[in-house]
Amino acid sequence: MSQKTTREWWPNQLDLDVLDEHAGNAGPLDEEFDYAEAFEELDLDAVKADIEEVMTTSQDWWPADYGHYGPLFIRMAWHSAGTYRTHDGRGGAAGGRQRLPPLNSWPDNVNLDKARRLLWPVKRKYGRKLSWGDLIVLTGNVALESMGFETFGFAGGREDDFKPDDAVDWGPEDEWESTSAERFDEGGRLDDELGNTVMGLIYVNPEGPNGEPDLEGSAANIRDTFSHMAMDDKETVALIAGGHTFGKVHGADSGDNLGPEPEDAPIDLQGLGWDNEFGEGKGPDTITSGIEGPWNATPTSWDLSYVNNLLSYEWEPEKGPGGAWQWTTKNDELDGAAPGVQDPADKEDVMMLTTDVALKHDPDFRAVLEEFRDDPDEFQESFARAWYKLIHRDMGPPERFLGPEVPEETMIWQDPLPDADYDVVGDSEIAELEGLIADSDLSVSERVKTAWASASTFRHSDKRGGANGARIRLEPQRSWEVNDPDRLESVLGTYEEIQAEFNDSRNDDVRVSLADLIVLGGNLAVEQAAADAGYDVDVPFEPGRVDATPEETDEESFEVLEPDADGFRNYLGEDLPHEPEEELVDTAELLRLTVPEMTVLVGGMRVLDANYDGSDRGVFTDEPGTLTNDFFVNLLDFDRDWEPVDEDEEVFELRDRETGEVDWTATRFDLIFGSNSRLRAVTEVYGAEDGEEKFVREFADAWSKVMKLDRFDLE
CATH class of the missing domain: 1.10.420.10 (Peroxidase, domain 2)
Incomplete structure (x- = not known):
């Protein structure tokens, strides 16, 4: 007898499970295990020699075409990396997810289970030092080289996943090799x-x-x-x-003639299908x-x-x-x-x-x-570069790349950042900058919104975006509707004045980047708002960010980072592909947030008056700019009724049951925290009389996490 899951009973329930992946490690590797350190211990030439031996030694149980497994291994590597898509940065070779469902059982991956099984002796030999994600891609490179091609390079650093990535939307169809009209626009x-x-x-x-x-x-x-x-x-x-x-x-x-795919194959086939x-x-x-x-x-x-x-x-x-x-x-x-x-x-x-x-x-x-x-050398060069881009597109900046075969050249698709030709600020300089920010006319709300707009572009899927580079001051980000371009221009102008005043006053080599200044301003705003609520919190600041140039920024490539919606700033775009609350969870997943972290950030951003366009939707407080738990307290107040203001049921009004007067307005981004049973359970903790200090401190921690998501140099 099989038991129905909660999801099967209520299929329309908001799926929060994808956020649980960020609450702890689902695999067998210790939390202290450092894959980058382990990978660097490898003798990559020896690893490649072992792969070469496998590649040219045909096995009776799955014989090599033409006595060489190279073409099979190229297909394996290509199909591993080729699932990447720019819209959300998901897919790709990272995680070694080709060995997990649904990819291990896709019709397009028929018999790639044999390719990975052929490589098991190599994986067994090197164990945790060589992830499947790296092994699959490296094997593709070795295959090309074994057959006479000169590759552009290889970088390790892909840590393995041990469960499927359920955040990926592969499409609306419920049958393999089918295509529905929903997969295409008009x-x-x-x-x-x-x-x-x-x-x-x-x-x-x-x-x-x-x-x-x-x-x-x-x-x-x-x-x-x-x-x-x-x-x-x-x-x-x-x-x-x-x-x-x-x-x-x-x-x-x-x-x-083919039997079922690996996920549906008989137990005696031990993971092999077809x-x-x-x-x-x-x-x-x-x-x-x-x-x-x-x-x-x-x-x-x-x-x-x-x-x-x-x-x-x-x-x-x-x-x-x-x-x-x-x-x-x-x-x-x-x-x-x-x-x-x-x-x-x-x-x-x-x-x-x-x-x-x-x-x-x-x-x-x-x-x-x-x-x-007509130009074979151009063919060689073009394929080498395109292949390198294909297999590394989801790895983020080159500073994450490991191994002796990493090219010196940085490509524009890697979102390059300049090297700092100055010394970063220390404690005394930070204190001086804090004073300059405090003396400016920037409000708590403006500083919070600007820092969030800069840092929240990060997505862990392909490690793009984030505050480093201060690309919020460049096109296309400075013109995104969600960023309130006119107000943003004013805020950035003030920060640029502070930056110029500080840098021009120095007689040494110390300078501050605009990227650091924006984050510092946001951190100080959170500390000030907490102090106004009666709590002393410290939001740690780690300087070292740099400012990218327009030449280092591919505008078209960055367009895909523009959010359709941002639940943290209560921004509802037009013609959303999903319900607003689903967009919120998707953004939270890309920011590597847990359910409690998503909850405190939404509640905190509301009372900090950080909404898009200065809207009061969800700002359930009489003290905007003060970091209280009022959002949760008032959301859970049941003395009033919520009513939708239109047929879309995206915006709501809270009316007093006796007078009918409107006390608050809200969106689905707000009401989901009282409607969804799991989110309400978390909300009740922060909305209780003893929950405010816990909320304030956990908001500060979650805020700091988002501000540092792209600081790979600190890892």
Whole structure:
């Protein structure tokens, strides 16, 4: 008998479980374990030699195509990193999540369970010093190098997850390899929140949209989905052409021969899935994509043959032995041109996917292909850089990168920061700056809102955003609606005056950055607001932030960090994709907040009068700017009734039951803390008569945490 979960009984209940991941370690590694320190103990050359040995030693239980596992391992690494999407920074290779559901059982990852199992001897040898996340990506690099390609570099530092990332929205469908209209907007573009056009596939259907060999539609899908990883046309073509230079696709027969995926496979298969009943079930009889054949006659060598084959021959669609659409040379020129996967004498036909021929069909993609054909060095360089970007995009700034193969160059997609050419402020200078801020006309509310707007752009998914760099003063952030641009300009102007006054007065090498000044001002505001409520709290300040330049800031890349909604500032954007409270939890998860931390921050921001546009929604206090627990006390007061003001039920009024007068206004961001049973349980702790001091101190701690999320130099 199976027992229904709370979620199954009430499927519309607000899901707070994603925040529990930040309350403690779900895995077996000790809290004190330092993966970066352990990784640095590795002899990376020795690790790569061990991977190379695995790669070139074919196993009977899963024989290597052409005697080399390189193409399989490239696919493994690509499919691990290729789930990244820029909208929320989720997905990607970090966490080694390909070994966990749902990714370990995606239709596009058929037989990658074998690739990871082949690598177990290497993982077993190095244990905790080498995470699966790093091993999978490193193996992809070793595979490329083993077959003659020169990679751009490799960085370690991906700590493993031990449970699925439930915060990722993979799409609305409830069937694998399906596509619903909800996945696209009215103009036919992929929804901003998603990264793939088909449920369970990394990017697009290789047969073409809806399984049809539609070249124009396929090219549009390719450009759409790769743009969701911030890849331009050249990077897109480089990745596809470079990856398809190696290996083959497998479709010896219909996928009906395959057993269930790993998460549904019988217990005796011990985590392996897709048991194949066709022929020997492996080697020439392998079934993966359902499409059959190599792209060229040299599938384990880096060369131009993929590009040349695609451009030099005319291709026409046909159904392969697996029943899927694929493309063959119109005059059979490349039939029997490739060696067999086990016996080179068993010749195979060279084929192309619809997604390959679509590159030739699209004029802009084709221009890139022709450039690569005419300039092989440019092809090498472009693929090396695009591959490096693909496998490192979710790792954040280069200061987090580990190992001897980290390139010296910092790319614009890594959100570079300048090196400080001055000494950071010490205790005496901080005290001087505190006085200058206190003597300014900046209110508690203004300082809190500005510091929050700067720091809360951080997202732990891909380590982007945050206060470091003071990019709030640069486009596009300074013009975001949520930041009240006109008021922000005034506040930044005051901070710039303080910065200039302080820096110009120094006779030494000590300087203060605007980034540090903004955070210091926010910290002081919290301390002042707590003192006004009768509590002495210290919000620690660690200087060392720097100010980025416009040249170091890719405006288009930073646009994706603009929030659709911000529950902490009670900002409701238009046409929200989810209920406001779901947007709040999503933001909290990206900020690595627990349920109590999210709760105290919302309650504190309200009484600190830090709402967007000076709104009084949720400001349940007669003393705005003072850090009291009034938000919780008044929310829990049941002497009045809440009524929605419109059909959307996003804004509400609290009316006195006797007089009918409106006492407070609020949004769903506010009322969810009294409505949701779990949030109410937490709210009651802070709203009790003995809860205020606890609230104030925990707000200060949570505030400090957000201000330091991007300080990787302090880790």
